Amino acid sequence: MELNKLESVEFLKDELQKIEAWEKDQKGLWFWEKIGRLPFVLLDKVTPKFIQEKIGVAIDELGSYVQTGGRYLINEESIYKKFDLSDSQLEDLRQLPLSKMDEVADQLKNSRTKMATVQGATTGIGGIFTLAIDIPLLLGISLKTLQEIALCYGFDPKDKAERIFIVKCLQFTSSDIVGKKAILEELAAYDQGTENKRVISQLQGWREVVMTYRDSFGWKKLLQMVPIAGIIFGAFVNRSSIGDVAETGMMLYRKRRILERLEEQRTASM
DSSP, rough: OOOOOOHHHHHHHHHHHHHHHHHHEEEEEEEEHHHHTHHHEEEEEEEESHHHHHHHHHHHHHHHHHHHHHHGGGOOOHHHHTOOOOOOOOHHHTSSSSHHHHHHHHHHHHHHHHHEEEEEEETTTTTTTHHHHHHHHHHHHHHHHHHHHHHHHHTTTSSSHHHHHHHHHHHHHHOOOHHHHHHHHHTTTTTSSHHHHHHHHHSSSSHHHHHHHHHHHHHHHGGGTTTHHHHHHHHHHHHHHHHHHHHHHOOOOOOOHHHHHHHHHHHOOO
């Protein structure tokens, strides 16, 4: 297939400014951050031990994602087909125009939010007990969504460095304003070796990362603990949660692709 030419420097800089404006708009609410932990204090008190153990096992399984990808690795072939590419053509995908990358990423975002909506409604039926099951399931969808978006912008989710970047995207989504600022500073130089190693060292406590993510949307899940009524709230919260995760992934991966193209054009003009 004939690959499209890279975008102009002016276009790339304009798109970069839009992403930077989005980054500045990301805010956290200290009040909700504190309130968010309350439902899970209650959850820990009333949930039977066997369910708590099940959550713990799921969290430990997620921890293996950073090291090996585990069972959360995606089927890359299905993503390549959306670009009319055969398997193992990541280099060709990297050369496609941003507009095509955005188009497929947006399709995946819509698909995953619909899936999360159905899941939230289903797990909302049983109230507090199915909420315990919903948390690890939602984390799994989040990881798969971010991997798919990474691939859309030409980054290989099988690479451990990319799995770490994906975890940082997950952290960004659930962080308060201070946390978001710190993560953006870390990711600003992510493709540089020194910064990459520093980020890796900060992810040793995976369990803490997952617990922070779990607690961050606890207040949104409060009404999902009510049987039957939880169907509506579970569907709404899961949809918005995956929507936020997908948006973060699209913005941060898009930024990296734009910066790489600007650097390529700068090098070519020298």
